[in-house]
Amino acid sequence: MAKVKKYLVLALVIFVAVITFIPFLWMVSASFMPTGASNTYPPKLFPEKFDFSHYQILFSRLNLSRYLLNSIIISLGATFFSLFLNSMGGYAFAKFRFAKKESLFKFLLSSMIIPGQVTMLPVFLLLKNMGLINTYWAIIVPGMASIFGIFLIRQYAFSIPDSMIEAAKMDGATELQIYLKVILPLCKPILVTLGLFTFMGTWNDFLWPLIVMTDSNMYTLPVALANLSSEHVQDTEMLMAGSVITIVPVLIVFLALQKYYIKGIMMGSVKE
Amino acid sequence: MAEVILKNVGKVYEGKNRAVQSVNLEINDKEFVVLVGPSGCGKSTTLRMVAGLEEITEGEIYIDGKLVNDVPPKYRDIAMVFQNYALYPHMTVFENMAFGLKLRKFPKDKINERVNEAAKILSIEPLLNRKPKQLSGGQRQRVAVGRAIVRKPKVFLFDEPLSNLDAKLRVQMRTELARLHHQLETTVVYVTHDQTEAMTLGNRIVVMKDGIVQQVDSPLNLYNNPVNQFVAGFIGSPAMNFIEGKIVNDDGIKFTSEKNTLQIPLDEKVFSKYVNSKITLGIRPEHFSDEDNTVNKIKVTLDVVEQMGNEVFAHFAIDGKPIISRLKPKDTYRIGAEVEISLDKNHFYFFESETGSRIA
Numbered sequence: 274m275a276k277v278k279k280y281l282v283l284a285l286v287i288f289v290a291v292i293t294f295i296p297f298l299w300m301v302s303a304s305f306m307p308t309g310a311s312n313t314y315p316p317k318l319f320p321e322k323f324d325f326s327h328y329q330i331l332f333s334r335l336n337l338s339r340y341l342l343n344s345i346i347i348s349l350g351a352t353f354f355s356l357f358l359n360s361m362g363g364y365a366f367a368k369f370r371f372a373k374k375e376s377l378f379k380f381l382l383s384s385m386i387i388p389g390q391v392t393m394l395p396v397f398l399l400l401k402n403m404g405l406i407n408t409y410w411a412i413i414v415p416g417m418a419s420i421f422g423i424f425l426i427r428q429y430a431f432s433i434p435d436s437m438i439e440a441a442k443m444d445g446a447t448e449l450q451i452y453l454k455v456i457l458p459l460c461k462p463i464l465v466t467l468g469l470f471t472f473m474g475t476w477n478d479f480l481w482p483l484i485v486m487t488d489s490n491m492y493t494l495p496v497a498l499a500n501l502s503s504e505h506v507q508d509t510e511m512l513m514a515g516s517v518i519t520i521v522p523v524l525i526v527f528l529a530l531q532k533y534y535i536k537g538i539m540m541g542s543v544k545e
Numbered sequence: 546m547a548e549v550i551l552k553n554v555g556k557v558y559e560g561k562n563r564a565v566q567s568v569n570l571e572i573n574d575k576e577f578v579v580l581v582g583p584s585g586c587g588k589s590t591t592l593r594m595v596a597g598l599e600e601i602t603e604g605e606i607y608i609d610g611k612l613v614n615d616v617p618p619k620y621r622d623i624a625m626v627f628q629n630y631a632l633y634p635h636m637t638v639f640e641n642m643a644f645g646l647k648l649r650k651f652p653k654d655k656i657n658e659r660v661n662e663a664a665k666i667l668s669i670e671p672l673l674n675r676k677p678k679q680l681s682g683g684q685r686q687r688v689a690v691g692r693a694i695v696r697k698p699k700v701f702l703f704d705e706p707l708s709n710l711d712a713k714l715r716v717q718m719r720t721e722l723a724r725l726h727h728q729l730e731t732t733v734v735y736v737t738h739d740q741t742e743a744m745t746l747g748n749r750i751v752v753m754k755d756g757i758v759q760q761v762d763s764p765l766n767l768y769n770n771p772v773n774q775f776v777a778g779f780i781g782s783p784a785m786n787f788i789e790g791k792i793v794n795d796d797g798i799k800f801t802s803e804k805n806t807l808q809i810p811l812d813e814k815v816f817s818k819y820v821n822s823k824i825t826l827g828i829r830p831e832h833f834s835d836e837d838n839t840v841n842k843i844k845v846t847l848d849v850v851e852q853m854g855n856e857v858f859a860h861f862a863i864d865g866k867p868i869i870s871r872l873k874p875k876d877t878y879r880i881g882a883e884v885e886i887s888l889d890k891n892h893f894y895f896f897e898s899e900t901g902s903r904i905a
Contacts, residue, residue: 436631439598444645444692445619454644458635 304328304514311509327514337518339490340497344476345522347409347493351416351475352468358418359467363426364456368438378427381420397484411485412493416475422467429463430456465533469526476523494519547609547622547699547732548574549595554604556590556756564590566756567604577726577733579747581740582779587756589704592736596625596702609699624693625702628709630685632677632692638664639673642692649696663691666728683714690722694729703735707742719745740780744768752776774901777827777894783858783869788826789898792819800826800895804864809841809890816895819904827894830858833870833886842887850878859884 299318303311304327306320331337365371366378396415397406405411433456441451457464479495486492492500498515505511527534549572556565565587572578580588593599595606597618606613613621624645632641639660646656664670667687677685686706693701706722707715723746726733737743743750744764752759752767752775760772764780771777777785790802798816800809809826845868849860857874860867861884870886878884895904 434629434631436627436629437633439596439618440625440627440631440692441633441644442598442618443596443623443625444696445648446644447619450648455633459633461635 300513300516300520303510304517306510308508308510311513324510327508327511328518330511331514331518335497335501337494337497337515340492340494341518341522343409343491344494344519347412347482348472348475350409350413352472354413354417355419355422355471356464356468359422360426360457360460360464361452362418362423363428364430364452364460366423366427367430368433368435382424385420393481393484400485406485407488407491409491412475412478412482415481416471419471422471425467426460426463429460433459462533465530469530469534472526473523548572548576548607549700549732549734550605550607551591551595552605552607554591554594554606555602556587556594556599557602564756565594568758570751570758570761572732572734574732575730577735577746577748578751579735579737579743579749580751580753581737581743582753582759584738585755586753588736588738588751588753590756591753592625592702592704592734595700595734596623597621621700622698623700623702624696624698625704626686626689626693626706628705630677630689630709632685632688634677637674637676638669638680638688638691641677641688642695645692645696659695659697660691663695666694666725667691682710683718686710686718690725694725698731700732700734701729703733705737706735707737708739715742722746741782744780750780752779754779771894772903774825774827774896774903777896777903781829783830783871785827785829785894786868786870787896788828788863788866788868789823790826791821791823792816794820800824802826802864806864807841807843807888809888809893815904819897823898824904825896825898825901827896828888829892830869830871832889832892833859833868833872834889835872835875835884835886841890842885844883844885847878847880847882847884850880850882852878861886 302319305323305325306317307322307324307326310317310320366374400406400411400414405414437455437459438451441455446454476493477495478493479499482493482496483499486496489500494515498512498519501515502512549570551568551570551572554565554568554570555563557563568587568591570578580591582588590599594601595608597613597616601614608621608623633644636644642660642663643656646659651659660673661670664673667690669684669687669691672680672684672688677688680688686709689706703722707718710718719742726746735742735746744767747764749761749763750767751761754775760767760776762770767776767780771780774787778787788802788807790800790807792811793799793801794817795801798811798813798820800811800816801807807826843863845861845863847859847861849858851858851860852874854874857872857878859870859872859878861870862868872878872886896902897904
């Protein structure tokens with residue numbers, strides 16, 4: 274009976290996986306079909322012959338390499354600064370003693386209830402006055418530090434024993450050396466997790482880049498893709514090729530870091 | 546190589562909780578001093594103040610003649626071994642031990658030399674390339690000690706270093722620490738709650754309770770001449786037995802236990818002024834005997850008998866209070882057996898019941 278149940282569950286899981294995977298598979302496969310081939314009836318799951326022309330057009334005529342570069346610079350930049358600042362903040366909130374620490378943290382946490390859309394206009398005006406609109410900083414700066422990131426690091430840093438920090442002090446480390454040589458390496462799993470969140474969040478973000486990037490040369494991939502869909506509304510294959518280019522980098526990053534990512538999410542839940 | 550001096554050192558947490566109260570202590574060069582006491586007695590706080598990990602609320606601490614109150618740990622030239630080892634999990638054993646030297650910008654060959662030397666002393670040479678999680682508890686402890694000795698500090702601080710080890714390993718590491726101290730000839734301040742560790746390791750022992758130093762003395766003196774009931778009860782295993790009673794003048798000065806089970810004639814000169822005051826009699830387990838049954842003898846029923854082979858711990862009750870005696874092993878000691886036991890009058894300790902201070 275238990276065995277039957279196990280196979281039933283397995284079958285269900287496989288079924289759901291297939292359902293989820295088919296649109297993705299079709300996106301990849303349609304991107305290699307000649308123009309119009311994806312709209313025939315009955316629909317085809319695989320291309321009859323591989324056609325790379327959409328990719329060629331995307332990179333040559335439609336300037337996609339520029340958008341790809343924009344996306345990479347912005348996502349990496351935001352991830353780097355977010356890891357740097359959030360880890361410092363989270364570590365300080367977890368391990369330092371300073372006045373009003375708890376109430377300050379509660380105040381920060383409470384600001385999480387404000388929806389992101391509400392702050393868009395003020396942040397936009399702020400950035401405009403700073404002259405950062407249409408620069409990479411317009412996306413990187415607002416994402417540099419987040420309450421969520423600080424919270425994530427703080428919870429993780431709690432699990433680092435105080436004695437380890439004290440041992441480093443006795444060994445002669447300065448506060449900066451403790452942070453760089455003891456805390457950061459120990460936080461690796463959670464840093465990977467946060468890095469992944471930030472990278473994917475920035476990479477996939479559509480609304481904010483649309484607001485702050487008015488110069489088409491500064492578009493990120495999702496914004497460019499949206500433009501593409503309005504300009505080439507008939508050309509499904511071209512859109513699919515654009516989607517593939519947009520999704521594949523995140524997918525690679527995610528798969529490469531998956532091991533650490535799961536470790537990071539699990540850690541802190543049980544104390545070793 | 547240095548002496549450590551504490552003058553009226555006190556610690557108050559957040560203006561109200563007093564953890565340590567005016568500790569005065571002179572730890573000589575190359576001396577092994579053990580701070581011992583129950584948890585919460587302030588021993589760890591005292592150690593951490595010497596280390597520089599806790600601020601000193603009152604008093605002064607001198608290391609090697611230099612006032613260190615405001616000197617951060619890294620400039621105090623001390624090393625500390627923590628209870629939970631506190632090894633850096635992302636570094637190998639070698640890197641763990643070399644970390645302090647690297648931060649102090651030692652040249653590479655010097656670091657190698659120091660680490661290898663320490664590894665040899667602690668017999669952890671084959672482990673140098675492993676990570677801490679691949680080590681057993683005892684090995685981790687050695688690495689923690691190694692990390693301390695590579696720096697060749699003036700003073701070693703140990704904060705309950707053996708509490709996380711199993712009983713057998715603890716005994717083994719204890720011996721090794723004693724040997725190591727002999728070999729390195731460095732000043733050691735060692736904190737433990739285990740009186741056996743204190744007795745076996747310390748040149749001198751500092752017994753603390755509620756943030757106050759009760760007595761500072763050599764192990765034997767502490768054992769034989771405790772200044773109060775707390776020290777008497779804390780040092781020694783099994784612990785000293787205490788029998789509540791009072792001094793009466795009934796046909797001569799006598800100590801009588803609460804239910805009159807025990808009546809002990811006493812020296813009038815010393816005890817006459819305590820007539821009618823509550824007194825506690827302390828007697829160590831080994832000062833009971835079933836051989837010399839002429840004086841201070843009582844008949845007891847054994848309720849637990851622990852045969853150790855070379856000795857036997859016989860438990861019984863006086864006035865309904867549990868008493869442990871340490872006797873020579875005999876087959877006749879069984880649960881329920883009636884035995885006549887005498888108390889050695891040369892080894893009585895008397896304490897004022899209220900204050901716990903020693904009378905005689």
